[in-house]
Amino acid sequence: MTTRAATRPVGTVTRGTTNPNRLRRMDRWIAAAHGAELRRAADPVAVDLGYGAAPWTAVELLGRLRTAAPRTRVVGIEIDPARVAAARPYEREGLEFRHGGFEVPLPVGPHLIRAANVLRQYDEEQVARVWAGLCARLAPADGRGSRGGLLVEGTCDEIGRRHVWVALGPEGPRTVTFAARLGSLDRPSDLAERLPKALIHRNVPGEPVHSFLRDFDRAWAAAAPYASYGARQRWIRTVRDLTADWPVTDGPSRWRQGEVTVDWSALAPRVR
Secondary structure, eight states: OOOOOOOOOOSOOOOOOOOTTTTHHHHHHHHHHHHHHHHHSSSOEEEEETOOSSSHHHHHHHHHHHHHOTTOEEEEEESOHHHHHHHGGGOBTTEEEEEOOTTOOOSSOOSEEEEESSGGGSOHHHHHHHHHHHHHHSOOOOSSSOOOOEEEEEEEOTTSSEEEEEEEETTEEEEEEEEEOGGGOSSGGGGGGGOOHHHHTTOSTTSHHHHHHHHHHHHHHHTGGGGGGOHHHHHHHHHHHHTTTSOBOOOHHHHTTTEEEEEHHHHOOOOO
8 A cells, every 4th residue: 555645654652551441442433433434344443543662552452443444454554653664563364554643544534533541642723723633534435335534532541441532534523432331439529630621621510511411320329229230220310311402323222232323513612
């Protein structure tokens, strides 16, 4: 596969912290939510953008996506050339590593860009510009049922127990997903510390995401009797109650995984 003309990578070097299985919750959601688009594509390409100091997340992404779309190829992109050199021995059929940044140096638009724990070090004011640039690089909708590529951008803890991400298409933000190992939560608002950069500073009174987490905690408290059946049943009941007031876009099959996905428009920051 040929590359576009060489350009200076866009972005800054991250800390590079990474661990095996850290992104498993995000990967499984992508495979379920975006697998049909990947299967439909003639040459499905996924990007692990800013994979970090070790290539584990790119290796794992390939395996998980291929359970849903066996022809998928993964390209790991890192702005630090030393990290790219260290990852090259892990290349195999369907997996390669390249030097680059937010410009995404590929000859065609990828069908998936996953950017996990990348934007945390950036200022909130920079997020919209980065999102717009990455969305512009996605494979476009084709008018024949395809909605185009997907950008998944979010943050998780060091071992992947708590994770929040935004999913965006070529047209912009679509949804926000909250995912957790339910046994690690005292209350749903524990996930607030993992909100992506676009939302983490908006968890204050008067902002939609603050109202959502408040209602989430209230529904969790009301569902306390279900705790005797386990945290999963309590979560399912909690999310079911949330649907009365919030545009939850998924259903019980995902709630059982410790997830809930909400329409972006309901949580989008208020214009300042």
